[in-house]
Amino acid sequence: MAAQTRRDFFKTSALLGTAISGISNKQIKAQSKNILSENRMGVLVDTTACIGCRKCEWACKTAHNLPTLPVEEYDDRTVFKKMRRPDDKALTVVNEYQNSTKFPINVKVQCMHCDQPACVSACIVGAFTKKENSSVIWDTNKCIGCRYCMVACPFQIPAFEYEEALKPDIKKCDFCFDLTKKGKIPACVEICPVEAITYGRREDLIKAAREKIKNYPTRYVNHIYGEYEVGGTSWMYISSKDFLQLAFPKLGRDPAPGVSEAIQHGIFAYFVPPIALYALLGGVMWLNKNRKKTESETEI
Amino acid sequence: MRSKIFFLLIIMPFFCFAQKIKENHSTQILKCSTCHSCDVPTKENPCIKPCPREKIISIDQLPEEGPNVLTIDKFKKQTDVYEPVIFSHRLHAEMSGMGGGCKMCHHYNPPGRVIGCSDCHELTRKREDVSKPDLKGAYHRQCIDCHRLWSGKVECLNCHQLKNSKTKTDISTIVKKNGKRIHPQIITPAIVKFDTPKAAGKLVTFYHLEHTDLFSIDCSKCHKNESCSKCHAKDLVTLKAGKTLEQKHLICSNCHNTKQACSYCHLNTVKPGFNHKERTGFDIDKYHGKLKCVRCHTTKEKFTGLRGDCSSCHGIWTHENFRHKITGIALDENHSSLECTDCHQEKNYANPTCSNCHEDKSFPKFFPGNFIKKR
Numbered sequence: 001m002a003a004q005t006r007r008d009f010f011k012t013s014a015l016l017g018t019a020i021s022g023i024s025n026k027q028i029k030a031q032s033k034n035i036l037s038e039n040r041m042g043v044l045v046d047t048t049a050c051i052g053c054r055k056c057e058w059a060c061k062t063a064h065n066l067p068t069l070p071v072e073e074y075d076d077r078t079v080f081k082k083m084r085r086p087d088d089k090a091l092t093v094v095n096e097y098q099n100s101t102k103f104p105i106n107v108k109v110q111c112m113h114c115d116q117p118a119c120v121s122a123c124i125v126g127a128f129t130k131k132e133n134s135s136v137i138w139d140t141n142k143c144i145g146c147r148y149c150m151v152a153c154p155f156q157i158p159a160f161e162y163e164e165a166l167k168p169d170i171k172k173c174d175f176c177f178d179l180t181k182k183g184k185i186p187a188c189v190e191i192c193p194v195e196a197i198t199y200g201r202r203e204d205l206i207k208a209a210r211e212k213i214k215n216y217p218t219r220y221v222n223h224i225y226g227e228y229e230v231g232g233t234s235w236m237y238i239s240s241k242d243f244l245q246l247a248f249p250k251l252g253r254d255p256a257p258g259v260s261e262a263i264q265h266g267i268f269a270y271f272v273p274p275i276a277l278y279a280l281l282g283g284v285m286w287l288n289k290n291r292k293k294t295e296s297e298t299e300i
Numbered sequence: 301m302r303s304k305i306f307f308l309l310i311i312m313p314f315f316c317f318a319q320k321i322k323e324n325h326s327t328q329i330l331k332c333s334t335c336h337s338c339d340v341p342t343k344e345n346p347c348i349k350p351c352p353r354e355k356i357i358s359i360d361q362l363p364e365e366g367p368n369v370l371t372i373d374k375f376k377k378q379t380d381v382y383e384p385v386i387f388s389h390r391l392h393a394e395m396s397g398m399g400g401g402c403k404m405c406h407h408y409n410p411p412g413r414v415i416g417c418s419d420c421h422e423l424t425r426k427r428e429d430v431s432k433p434d435l436k437g438a439y440h441r442q443c444i445d446c447h448r449l450w451s452g453k454v455e456c457l458n459c460h461q462l463k464n465s466k467t468k469t470d471i472s473t474i475v476k477k478n479g480k481r482i483h484p485q486i487i488t489p490a491i492v493k494f495d496t497p498k499a500a501g502k503l504v505t506f507y508h509l510e511h512t513d514l515f516s517i518d519c520s521k522c523h524k525n526e527s528c529s530k531c532h533a534k535d536l537v538t539l540k541a542g543k544t545l546e547q548k549h550l551i552c553s554n555c556h557n558t559k560q561a562c563s564y565c566h567l568n569t570v571k572p573g574f575n576h577k578e579r580t581g582f583d584i585d586k587y588h589g590k591l592k593c594v595r596c597h598t599t600k601e602k603f604t605g606l607r608g609d610c611s612s613c614h615g616i617w618t619h620e621n622f623r624h625k626i627t628g629i630a631l632d633e634n635h636s637s638l639e640c641t642d643c644h645q646e647k648n649y650a651n652p653t654c655s656n657c658h659e660d661k662s663f664p665k666f667f668p669g670n671f672i673k674k675r
């Protein structure tokens with residue numbers, strides 16, 4: 001019963017904190033330390049296997065309740081005439097590049113779910129989070145529509161829904177967090193007929209990719225895009241052609257600038273007086289202490 | 301408990317695999333290292349190498365030994381978009397016969413039996429081993445490359461019917477229809493004449509039957525990894541026209557020097573077929589005419605190196621081990637106990653010399669026995 005009371009008290013203070021600063025205690029914990037679990041997941045995109053059937057586009061829209069044409073319409077390959085980018089209507093798109101050998105190369109584009117995500121650190125209200133399973137997701141209620149994330153992202157991924165002028169909403173691939181948190185796999189991965197996109201532990205995927213490149217040196221260029229780019233990404237690519245020719249940006253190994261500054265950003269942008277900050281941090285400590293206690297209590 | 305079941309499930313295939321293969325190990329000439337990564341594979345730790353593809357020893361079956369039609373409905377639970385696919389297995393097996401047989405699709409094909417896709421590729425996409433595609437991926441990857449070359453299309457509806465389609469055909473009707481589909485027998489042409497653009501030597505005469513029957517060259521040596529599109533591609537003419545000089549000569553250059561010896565094949569008239577006497581001086585028509593080259597020239601595709609000397613193949617002949625009758629002359633008593641070399645000085649045992657013993661006799665005026673009808 002005592003624990004119950006403490007928790008209740010905490011809930012109130014957390015609410016208060018949120019009201020003051022716009023950052024929930026949860027958010028602070030996530031941002032102050034970027035948890036990169038050894039078991040974090042990723043996707044390996046084998047562009048030599050992708051056939052450009054665009055079923056992933058359909059599955060993504062369906063899973064996210066976005067308006068879509070019926071599935072058979074996605075067989076239409078004339079869309080490849082134009083290069084497309086993910087936007088608020090399609091969180092992932094597949095493009096086509098001409099190739100001298102038998103078949104053209106198709107490349108699926110979506111958020112890369114960076115290990116050191118620039119969008120997370122750029123967000124002044126802490127709406128973005130990097131989850132332990134790799135997903136970089138956001139909280140719509142917190143977003144104030146400043147578009148810092150759009151500017152910061154080295155892959156120009158976050159898009160905005162402008163239709164409702166007063167309530168802009170971020171649109172980007174969320175790595176199907178709603179599915180993965182329940183132990184399922186992302187919708188696009190699930191549907192891909194040739195499994196050109198393989199979902200698995202990031203480390204295992206890198207190992208598998210290396211093995212493929214070693215076994216088939218004429219099929220692949222010796223580069224796993226995303227293994228090191230901007231500090232590593234969860235979505236990685238292997239290909240038969242240099243990635244620059246497939247419209248991938250040339251990026252160094254360092255994370256995008258400013259990746260560690262998030263927390264100050266968030267707080268000072270709101271001119272939160274130091275007192276409030278201390279009160280908030282105090283609240284966080286209380287929570288942790290309290291949580292430990294309840295945990296040990298339940299264990300007994 | 302769950303982990304125990306899981307463990308059992310993981311190790312079971314190894315045991316089954318070991319059991320299945322066991323009886324075949326003794327009958328196959330196999331190097332351990334073809335399949336195993338360690339020196340001493342045990343039942344507990346078979347250390348089987350991952351999918352060795354081309355390097356693995358393959359067995360081949362006739363198309364009619366495999367299933368006729370397959371209904372692929374393993375994904376029923378996972379997807380509700382499409383109807384199951386009806387796969388005309390026999391038709392496809394017949395088509396692949398020329399390009400390499402079973403192993404064109406069953407690329408992991410250890411001795412014993414032809415292994416199906418689902419023996420190695422997992423049914424679930426969420427899995428631990430991401431080094432090979434799951435079953436759905438494996439199926440599609442296997443089909444799509446050929447179908448794409450052949451029809452230029454990857455549309456799903458070529459093979460799949462939408463579940464909610466109003467115009468869909470009943471599954472049993474498709475199964476029935478596909479059960480009857482077989483590929484017409486592929487007949488090896490005897491001679492193929494190519495009209496080439498080469499100014500001097502327009503005509504290339506290719507003795508196809510000679511290459512396959514006499515020279516015993518496997519179809520797949522030349523028709524390597526050839527898919528159906530070799531004959532059935534939508535755009536066959538452009539496919540052929542788009543080839544470079546090197547690509548056009550690729551198959552012949554496996555054995556012939558196509559860079560320099562142009563006039564060996566390129567002539568202005570039809571080239572006569574292979575004649576052993578003309579090429580080598582050794583007339584095979586008399587006793588060896590029905591043999592395939594590899595009976596004597598045992599290193600396949602390298603038909604050189606014999607000395608025109610009977611002992612190259614037959615070892616040393618003596619009066620005891622050689623039945624002289626076979627030559628058409630049954631030796632009389634006086635001659636049958638002589639050593640071969642007493643009369644035949646030449647190594648090819650051609651015409652005998654009589655003068656060693658008989659001053660006044662010579663062959664073929666006199667015979668060392670009875671002239672009989674040849675065997």
Ligand code: SF4
Pocket residue numbers: 049050051052053054055056057094106108191192193194195196197
């Ligand atoms: S579903 Fe798979 S094969 Fe089809 S376009 Fe997407 S990634 Fe490529």
Ligand code: SF4
Pocket residue numbers: 111112113114117118119120136152153154155156157158172
């Ligand atoms: S790709 Fe852009 S939006 Fe996606 S995680 Fe990286 S920085 Fe953020």
Ligand code: SF4
Pocket residue numbers: 059060061063091092110172173174175176186187188189
């Ligand atoms: S992971 Fe989910 S959100 Fe991202 S592209 Fe695939 S289906 Fe869309």
